Amino acid sequence: MSHDDHGHDHHDHDHDLTFQPDHPEPESDDALLGMALRELLIEKGMYTVSEEQAVMATMQGASPENGAQIVARAWVDPDYKALLLADGGAAIAEFGHDLSPAEFTVLENTQTVHNVVVCTLCSCYPRALLGMSPAWYKSISYRSRVVREPRAVLAEFGVELSDEVEVRVHDSTAELRYMILPQRPPGTGGWSEERLAGLVTRNSLIGTHRDLMISQQLHE
Amino acid sequence: MNLPTGPHDLGGQEAGEINLTEHDTAWWEWQIDAMVRLALSKGLITDFAELRDGIEQLTPKDYKNLGYYERWARSLAWVLVDKGVVTQSELSERVQAIRARQEKS
Amino acid sequence: MSALFDVGQTVRIASREPGVHHRVPAYAKGQVGFIERICGQHGRPETLIRGDGQPFERLYRIRIPQTDLWPDYQGSDRDCLDIEVFEHWLEAVE
Numbered sequence: 001m002s003h004d005d006h007g008h009d010h011h012d013h014d015h016d017l018t019f020q021p022d023h024p025e026p027e028s029d030d031a032l033l034g035m036a037l038r039e040l041l042i043e044k045g046m047y048t049v050s051e052e053q054a055v056m057a058t059m060q061g062a063s064p065e066n067g068a069q070i071v072a073r074a075w076v077d078p079d080y081k082a083l084l085l086a087d088g089g090a091a092i093a094e095f096g097h098d099l100s101p102a103e104f105t106v107l108e109n110t111q112t113v114h115n116v117v118v119c120t121l122c123s124c125y126p127r128a129l130l131g132m133s134p135a136w137y138k139s140i141s142y143r144s145r146v147v148r149e150p151r152a153v154l155a156e157f158g159v160e161l162s163d164e165v166e167v168r169v170h171d172s173t174a175e176l177r178y179m180i181l182p183q184r185p186p187g188t189g190g191w192s193e194e195r196l197a198g199l200v201t202r203n204s205l206i207g208t209h210r211d212l213m214i215s216q217q218l219h220e
Numbered sequence: 221m222n223l224p225t226g227p228h229d230l231g232g233q234e235a236g237e238i239n240l241t242e243h244d245t246a247w248w249e250w251q252i253d254a255m256v257r258l259a260l261s262k263g264l265i266t267d268f269a270e271l272r273d274g275i276e277q278l279t280p281k282d283y284k285n286l287g288y289y290e291r292w293a294r295s296l297a298w299v300l301v302d303k304g305v306v307t308q309s310e311l312s313e314r315v316q317a318i319r320a321r322q323e324k325s
Numbered sequence: 326m327s328a329l330f331d332v333g334q335t336v337r338i339a340s341r342e343p344g345v346h347h348r349v350p351a352y353a354k355g356q357v358g359f360i361e362r363i364c365g366q367h368g369r370p371e372t373l374i375r376g377d378g379q380p381f382e383r384l385y386r387i388r389i390p391q392t393d394l395w396p397d398y399q400g401s402d403r404d405c406l407d408i409e410v411f412e413h414w415l416e417a418v419e
Contacts, residue, residue: 025322026248029315030286034252034293036314040306047258055254103365120231120350122272123288132245136238138288144235147352150391151400156238166403169391171231173348174384174409175367222351225342232352232395269373273346 063131067179068200070095070129072193074106075184084181097128099177104129107170108181109210114165115180116154116207118146119172126177130205137206147171157208179205185212226276227283249289256292264305271295328363328383328412335359335418336387338410346374349414357418358389361407369411383412 026035041047070092074081084091088104097104104126107115119125120143125133136142146153150167154160161167170178182204188196203209221232245253259265274295278286286294300306330336340355341347348370363385368378391404398404 024246026246028287028290030290030294031248031252032315032318033297033311034255034289035248035318036311037293037297037300037306038251038255039314039318040310041255041259041264041300044305046264046305047255047262051258052251052254055257056250059253059257060250101367118231121228121348122275134242135288136240136242139238140230140284141235141238144230144233145238147231147350147406148395149399150404153238157240163401166401166405167391168404169406171350171406171408173350173353174364174370174411176364176384176386176409222340222354224351225347229351231350266377267368267373269346269368269370269378272348272370273374276346 059127062128064202064205066097067129067205068197071181071200072196074181075196076193099126099128102175102177105176105178106181107178109183112165113168114161114210115168115170116146116150117170117172117178117180118143120147121173124172124177126179129179130202154208157203159208159210180207182212185214187214227278227280228276252289252293256296259296265299270299274298330360330385330415332360332363336415337418338387339414339416343371346370349410352394353408356389356394358387361386361388364409384409385412385415
């Protein structure tokens with residue numbers, strides 16, 4: 001219950017941990033309110049700096065590579081794909097992920113269906129599978145517009161769809177958390193799961209990217 | 221269209237072009253994220269719903285002007301003051317102390 | 326507790342303003358759609374803000390045609406929007 005104490009003044013210790021030369025410092029009133037609250041909670045013994053660091057390490061360790069790995073498995077293993085689509089939670093448990101009590105739900109893109117995800121009310125996002133959500137996903141513009149004019153929004157991301165393709169928007173309004181299963185690109189027959197996973201972009205897992213390419217890099 | 225219930229009820233409203241610029245999450249943002257998760261796991265709050273509720277009660281102006289983590293910070297502070305875990309004056313004093321510390325370094 | 330509504334059933338989303346946190350977007354209130362899938366049971370937002378959310382309630386995914394939602398919708402007539410709605414927000418439609 002007591003906070004870490006290596007003989008330093010408590011405030012200096014936390015100040016050392018707060019200041020990271022490569023990261024912007026909190027400056028706004030509300031960022032500082034958050035920092036003030038943090039210091040007070042730690043001083044009052046509500047949590048420790050060690051616990052904070054452990055949570056941060058876990059969250060920082062999550063990335064879209066987790067989602068990509070699941071996509072690659074589904075591409076090579078039809079039984080896994082069936083499980084993933086029927087019971088996402090059970091499927092990702094095989095890779096050690098657990099989003100419960102949220103229901104992890106995977107939506108499959110096909111030749112005739114394109115799926116895209118939003119949380120209009122707040123920005124819910126499957127962090128364990130995709131890492132931190134991008135600023136645009138949390139933006140007022142995206143949350144406002146993608147439900148009403150998905151095709152125009154997708155075009156801003158470079159995704160152009162004919163009327164032959166049905167666009168489905170999924171608004172994460174309650175306890176479901178979504179990931180898209182993009183289509184496997186042609187020319188990848190016989191590839192290893194690791195190599196396939198390298199093709200999967202984060203945006204393709206949200207729905208703002210559709211056609212994965214063999215030359216694609218994960219970080220685009 | 222129905223009137224939105226609060227500043228968060230954004231679906232279908234007019235809005236501008238989406239800014240696709242990405243930025244690395246700042247250290248203080250990770251810390252606020254961790255604080256919210258720990259508040260939950262330590263039982264200071266029972267569900268994220270409490271914080272979403274707090275965020276929904278921001279004024280439309282504040283909602284638009286505050287960043288994502290600033291909204292969570294504001295809401296968690298409000299909820300924990302309400303529950304008596306911290307006081308408003310403790311928070312105000314500490315914010316001033318942090319500013320003073322920053323100005324010195 | 327079994328689900329009140331079946332997959333494929335036509336339902337209307339209620340148009341209430343309960344004055345508390347409830348997570349039904351304004352654009353969806355009063356809309357008619359169908360049950361796309363029956364989800365699990367969860368705490369309702371209205372009760373999670375002041376307790377453990379018990380008793381849990383059935384959640385559904387409702388599919389609504391975009392052309393019903395937006396009078397000026399630009400896209401295919403088959404485009405749709407899926408949202409999650411709790412049972413007490415849904416009414417059967419003949």
